[in-house]
Amino acid sequence: MATIVDVAKRAGVSTATVSRVLNGSANVSDKTKERIMAAIEELNYNPNALGRNLRRMRTGLVLVILPSISNSFFSQVVKGMEQTGAAQSYTTMICTTRSNPDRERMFLNLVRNRQADGVILISSCLSAEELQSFCLQYPVVQCSEFIPGVDTPLVSIDNEHAGYDAAQHLLKLGHRHIGVIAARGTHSSDLRLTGCRRALAEYGIADCPTAYGNFTYQSGYGAAQQLLQEHPQLTAIFAVSDVMACAAMRAGQDLEHRVPETLSVIGFDNITMSYVVRPSLTTIAQPRYELGSAAMQQLIVQIENGKQSHNCICMEHTIIKRESTAAIL
Amino acid sequence: MATIVDVAKRAGVSTATVSRVLNGSANVSDKTKERIMAAIEELNYNPNALGRNLRRMRTGLVLVILPSISNSFFSQVVKGMEQTGAAQSYTTMICTTRSNPDRERMFLNLVRNRQADGVILISSCLSAEELQSFCLQYPVVQCSEFIPGVDTPLVSIDNEHAGYDAAQHLLKLGHRHIGVIAARGTHSSDLRLTGCRRALAEYGIADCPTAYGNFTYQSGYGAAQQLLQEHPQLTAIFAVSDVMACAAMRAGQDLEHRVPETLSVIGFDNITMSYVVRPSLTTIAQPRYELGSAAMQQLIVQIENGKQSHNCICMEHTIIKRESTAAIL
DNA sequence: ATGAAAGCGCTAACAT
DNA sequence: ATGTTAGCGCTTTCAT
Numbered sequence: 001m002a003t004i005v006d007v008a009k010r011a012g013v014s015t016a017t018v019s020r021v022l023n024g025s026a027n028v029s030d031k032t033k034e035r036i037m038a039a040i041e042e043l044n045y046n047p048n049a050l051g052r053n054l055r056r057m058r059t060g061l062v063l064v065i066l067p068s069i070s071n072s073f074f075s076q077v078v079k080g081m082e083q084t085g086a087a088q089s090y091t092t093m094i095c096t097t098r099s100n101p102d103r104e105r106m107f108l109n110l111v112r113n114r115q116a117d118g119v120i121l122i123s124s125c126l127s128a129e130e131l132q133s134f135c136l137q138y139p140v141v142q143c144s145e146f147i148p149g150v151d152t153p154l155v156s157i158d159n160e161h162a163g164y165d166a167a168q169h170l171l172k173l174g175h176r177h178i179g180v181i182a183a184r185g186t187h188s189s190d191l192r193l194t195g196c197r198r199a200l201a202e203y204g205i206a207d208c209p210t211a212y213g214n215f216t217y218q219s220g221y222g223a224a225q226q227l228l229q230e231h232p233q234l235t236a237i238f239a240v241s242d243v244m245a246c247a248a249m250r251a252g253q254d255l256e257h258r259v260p261e262t263l264s265v266i267g268f269d270n271i272t273m274s275y276v277v278r279p280s281l282t283t284i285a286q287p288r289y290e291l292g293s294a295a296m297q298q299l300i301v302q303i304e305n306g307k308q309s310h311n312c313i314c315m316e317h318t319i320i321k322r323e324s325t326a327a328i329l
Numbered sequence: 330m331a332t333i334v335d336v337a338k339r340a341g342v343s344t345a346t347v348s349r350v351l352n353g354s355a356n357v358s359d360k361t362k363e364r365i366m367a368a369i370e371e372l373n374y375n376p377n378a379l380g381r382n383l384r385r386m387r388t389g390l391v392l393v394i395l396p397s398i399s400n401s402f403f404s405q406v407v408k409g410m411e412q413t414g415a416a417q418s419y420t421t422m423i424c425t426t427r428s429n430p431d432r433e434r435m436f437l438n439l440v441r442n443r444q445a446d447g448v449i450l451i452s453s454c455l456s457a458e459e460l461q462s463f464c465l466q467y468p469v470v471q472c473s474e475f476i477p478g479v480d481t482p483l484v485s486i487d488n489e490h491a492g493y494d495a496a497q498h499l500l501k502l503g504h505r506h507i508g509v510i511a512a513r514g515t516h517s518s519d520l521r522l523t524g525c526r527r528a529l530a531e532y533g534i535a536d537c538p539t540a541y542g543n544f545t546y547q548s549g550y551g552a553a554q555q556l557l558q559e560h561p562q563l564t565a566i567f568a569v570s571d572v573m574a575c576a577a578m579r580a581g582q583d584l585e586h587r588v589p590e591t592l593s594v595i596g597f598d599n600i601t602m603s604y605v606v607r608p609s610l611t612t613i614a615q616p617r618y619e620l621g622s623a624a625m626q627q628l629i630v631q632i633e634n635g636k637q638s639h640n641c642i643c644m645e646h647t648i649i650k651r652e653s654t655a656a657i658l
Numbered sequence: 659a660t661g662a663a664a665g666c667g668c669t670a671a672c673a674t
Numbered sequence: 675a676t677g678t679t680a681g682c683g684c685t686t687t688c689a690t
Contacts, residue, residue: 003666003667003668004667004668004669005667005668013676013677014676014677014678015667015668015669015677016669016670016676016677016678016679017675017676017677018668019668019669019670020669020675020676022668022669023669027675027676028675028676029675029676032675032676046438046441046442047442047667047668048383048442048443048666048667048668049439049442049443049444049667049668050379050382050383050386050388050442050443050444050666050667050668051383051666051667051668051669051682052667052668052669053379053382053383053444053668053682054377054379054380054382054383054666054667054668054669054681054682054683054684055667055668055669055670055681055682056668056669056682057379057682057683059379059444061444063422068404069398069403069404069407069423070401070404072399072401074398075397075398075399078398078425079425079427082425082427086432091435091436091439093392093422093423093424094398094422094423094424094425095422095423096407096408096411096423098408098411103415106420107420109375110378110420112375113375113376113377113378113379114377114378114379115378115379115382115388115390217601217605246605250605250607272399272546273602276546276575276579278579332682332683332684333683333684333685334683334684342660342661343660343661343662344661344683344684344685345660345661345662345663345685345686346659346660346661348684348685348686349659349660349685351684351685352685356659356660357659357660358659358660361659361660376683376684377682377683377684378683378684379682379683379684380666380682380683380684380685381683381684381685382666382684383665383666383667383668383682383683383684383685384665384666384683384684384685384686385666385684385685386666386667
């Protein structure tokens with residue numbers, strides 16, 4: 001492995017001059033530069049970033065921590081982060097926790113160790129206390145799914161309002177018996193449920209049967225079964241994720257419902273599955289790419305300018321009306 | 330930021346002794362160790378991995394390079410890599426290329442730079458030549474989807490044989506007019522197609538209508554439409570991915586077919602979607618976790634013991650018979 | 659059991 | 675325009 005010293009010797013210059021060429025700084029004569037380039041070529045030299053990083057005390061790496069890559073919602077969010085990071089010379093890497101706090105701690109330690117410059121959390125599995133003590137010292141942003149009560153910048157939609165809009169859509173179609181499939185322990189689900197209940201309350205409806213899933217198809221199917229069996233009067237279901245909404249459609253069909261004729265279903269996220277299923281799924285869409293992009297922007301500001309006032313960036317959601325919801329007969 | 334020097338001063342020892350404690354080496358008296366631990370605590374000291382990495386000339390990081398996280402097939406493969414890596418103190422990070430060769434080069438450069446110890450490629454988008462020159466110098470393994478003619482260890486299934494088995498399944502059900510939805514430019518698809526044709530040939534069938542998609546639902550739908558319209562005698566379709574197989578089922582239904590009564594469909598990969606759709610999809614399953622685990626094992630051997638003879642590890646596939654294939658009427 | 663000191667590869671402040 | 679040199683934080687060999 002050739003080092004900068006080898007290149008310098010071969011080109012008959014000092015390491016400083018080689019370094020100048022490597023970093024594209026001015027003030028190197030063309031012919032010196034040529035000699036150095038030739039030496040680099042001949043020696044098949046690659047700069048060792050370990051030395052550079054130690055010297056500069058930064059790596060240009062940022063981590064995105066999420067539970068799993070199997071959730072297709074994240075794909076576009078991450079793309080927004082990657083492209084925005086790349087535009088400012090940061091390399092984005094994805095770290096999966098599988099909801100294991102020890103794995104998450106291990107990745108945060110990479111930032112403590114200075115092997116990465118900062119971290120974006122999507123759906124952290126640590127406590128607010130633990131996260132808070134970390135984020136006081138290191139650059140952190142939360143995106144989309146978040147832990148409340150932690151002083152990080154947050155980029156998300158207004159989940160309460162989105163839940164309100166989902167319920168409004170059903171209410172305006174005439175539905176008065178609406179069930180919800182929520183997810184325990186995620187703050188966004190709580191907010192969506194709160195918004196849904198606020199909309200129902202405006203129509204004088206106090207009763208909102210709720211069952212819980214964990215974002216898997218199976219759990220959504222079970223939750224829907226439970227709702228429909230315990231509350232046969234239900235004419236509509238709002239699920240806080242598309243996967244669970246699709247499962248609810250199937251569960252409804254298996255219980256002799258027809259969607260949307262006797263059962264309307266609305267989901268959340270607008271993933272590919274939502275327009276592939278039959279009937280296609282009405283859902284709430286988030287600006288995924290923009291969420292990721294804004295989160296990365298916030299992180300870079302923090303890395304380069306230090307801790308900021310912790311603003312919360314709220315993005316617009318939209319409702320996408322498809323075949324799975326219809327006016328009550 | 331406290332450094333090892335600060336800790337050493339505070340504990341009244343040399344940095345060497347602090348280093349010994351940090352790395353759990355023996356030969357430090359209990360009371361010295363206690364003083365050092367106390368100093369670390371008081372100073373809120375975190376070892377700076379940049380210094381350590383430079384000194385050791387390794388980082389403990391390995392990269393998994395894949396086109397996108399939206400392909401749910403990869404999720405379990407990556408889990409196998411992560412767990413096997415973690416068991417030997419390697420941290421796995423996921424890097425997405427979005428099929429952009431420049432992004433892939435950027436990640437490979439992280440290995441050239443020594444910011445990562447090695448790399449596992451799933452579905453590289455570089456040429457065999459470029460990959461070959463890289464893998465001569467650095468630890469690389471290919472897993473699952475691969476570029477042929479590159480001297481890396483390869484962990485995969487026997488795709489030709491799997492294609493053969495898929496076709497055999499249809500042939501044994503009595504099908505004689507079988508179409509294929511393949512994917513251009515991926516070697517595994519070519520092999521599956523070859524295997525399929527070999528099975529057909531054994532039954533004296535020379536004709537194998539083939540259309541091409543790019544693994545998206547939309548492309549699969551279009552390919553199936555084309556096949557069924559140009560070859561109305563087809564009674565079965567083999568798609569080289571589940572997503573395209575699901576699209577083929579839908580396309581068939583939209584062309585007045587009933588699956589499996591008038592059209593059998595078999596897919597590949599056994600992703601969640603394959604048992605969620607109706608009818609559930611017959612498919613070929615790969616041992617995903619094991620593929621990932623074995624690939625990581627190979628990589629670690631390479632990192633720690635240098636380049637090996639480049640073995641190819643071939644894992645067993647299985648056919649999962651569900652509702653989408655049936656005997657011809 | 660502990661310390662002194664060299665040095666990993668690079669950058670950047672300072673000098674010329 | 676180019677060179678000299680200190681030093682980033684850590685590990686490790688060699689002494690003692």
